[in-house]
Amino acid sequence: MPALHIIALVKWVPDAQLERHFTDGQLLNRAEGILGELDEYPLEAALQIKEELQKNNDDAAVRVSALTMGPAGASAAVKKALQIGADDGYHLSDEALRGADIWASAAALAVAARHVLDTAEFADDAEFLILTGMVSDDGESGALPAQLAERLGVPALTQATGLRLELDTDTDTSRLVVTRISGDRLQKVAAPLPAVVSVTDQANQPRYPNFKAIMAAKKKPVTSFDLAELGLTGTAVESKLRMVSADPRPARAAGEIITDDGEAGARIVDFLAKERLL
Numbered sequence: 001m002p003a004l005h006i007i008a009l010v011k012w013v014p015d016a017q018l019e020r021h022f023t024d025g026q027l028l029n030r031a032e033g034i035l036g037e038l039d040e041y042p043l044e045a046a047l048q049i050k051e052e053l054q055k056n057n058d059d060a061a062v063r064v065s066a067l068t069m070g071p072a073g074a075s076a077a078v079k080k081a082l083q084i085g086a087d088d089g090y091h092l093s094d095e096a097l098r099g100a101d102i103w104a105s106a107a108a109l110a111v112a113a114r115h116v117l118d119t120a121e122f123a124d125d126a127e128f129l130i131l132t133g134m135v136s137d138d139g140e141s142g143a144l145p146a147q148l149a150e151r152l153g154v155p156a157l158t159q160a161t162g163l164r165l166e167l168d169t170d171t172d173t174s175r176l177v178v179t180r181i182s183g184d185r186l187q188k189v190a191a192p193l194p195a196v197v198s199v200t201d202q203a204n205q206p207r208y209p210n211f212k213a214i215m216a217a218k219k220k221p222v223t224s225f226d227l228a229e230l231g232l233t234g235t236a237v238e239s240k241l242r243m244v245s246a247d248p249r250p251a252r253a254a255g256e257i258i259t260d261d262g263e264a265g266a267r268i269v270d271f272l273a274k275e276r277l278l
Contacts, residue, residue, distance in 0.1 A: 002174065003061035003123035004053065004165075004193075006046040007113055007130045009144075010039040010066050010081050012074035013137040033073055035080040036138075040206035042131035042199040047085045047207070049129075049165055063087050063122050069097060069109055075222060082217035083209035089222040090116050096227055096234030101241040106147035108237045111230045113152065119223075127174055127193040134159055134200040145198040155191035161202040166190075 012033040043066065050062040066081035068074050069092040078089035092112045097104065117128055130152075135142040142158075149156030157163075162179035177190045178197060209217070227234065256271075258264050272278045 003126035005117060005120065005122055005126045005128045006049065006062070006064045007067050007116060007128065008043045008046045008064060008081065008086065009109065009130065009132045010043065010068050010077045011036045011136050012068060012070045012077040033076065035077040036133060036136060038133035038135060038137055038201060040084065041201050041203050042133055043081055043084055043086065044204045044206040045163060045199045046131050048204065053165065061123055063120070065090060065116055065120065067112060067116060069105060069112065078222055079217065082220045083214045084207060085213065088220055091222060091224045093224060094226040097237060099239065099243065100237065101239040102141055102143050102147060104237040104239040106144055106151055108232065110148055110151035111232055115225065115230050129176065129193055130196045132196065132198045134198050145196050149196035152196065154194045154196055157189060157191055157195060157197045160197050160199050163197060163199070163203065
């Protein structure tokens with residue numbers, strides 16, 4: 001089987017357990033960020049593909065790389081991915097990408113992914129597969145996988161609830177078979193590699209890093225680069241959207257307190273009926 005290089009896109013996002021707020025009224029404050037929860041599913045899918053291929057063939061050449069784009073702190077997302085099981089990590093960081101929208105992110109990540117594939121000390125003829133989450137935990141647009149695939153000129157298979165790699169023994173090429181849900185229908189689609197696949201939170205159960213994996217991650221390489229090293233200028237990845245202003249949401253109004261005077265049950269039922277919750 002041909003060598004396979006899997007790139008899992010990961011993102012450093014604000015911790016959902018904390019109150020989100022904007023810096024300078026325009027950008028999300030990411031001072032206390034974490035690896036996006038939804039990015040653990042494509043990473044787990046990548047690791048399962050690698051393990052399945054190597055179970056059937058000890059000599060199978062498979063590499064899983066974690067790639068992120070973001071400020072200096074975003075390297076924490078890559079390090080967490082290494083602890084979970086990725087073989088190496090890559091971090092694209094450049095001030096020109098501050099506040100990048102989907103268009104700019106796709107433009108930069110497409111070139112970054114090519115850079116990873118071209119510079120990695122791996123098989124020159126390796127097939128590649130790029131896995132993403134179904135949406136990012138902060139922006140939640142879900143548009144990046146399709147835009148990334150378009151820029152790379154490869155098929156986009158979105159909203160995967162299951163995926164497996166098959167080998168065509170006649171042509172010695174691989175194809176990816178994806179199960180996805182569209183409306184009320186379960187679909188099964190396939191595409192040859194290379195491809196971009198967005199993986200949902202129904203696809204698997206992400207693993208937790210154990211102590212041994214955490215210690216091993218310290219020896220795994222993380223490569224950082226900027227736009228200049230990719231041959232890009234800030235103009236080439238200039239965002240099409242700009243945040244004009246943002247205001248904190250208004251404080252929640254106090255709810256109605258019902259004191260049980262013997263009629264509380266009936267009053268609660270009336271309230272639920274009024275709100276059409278019954």
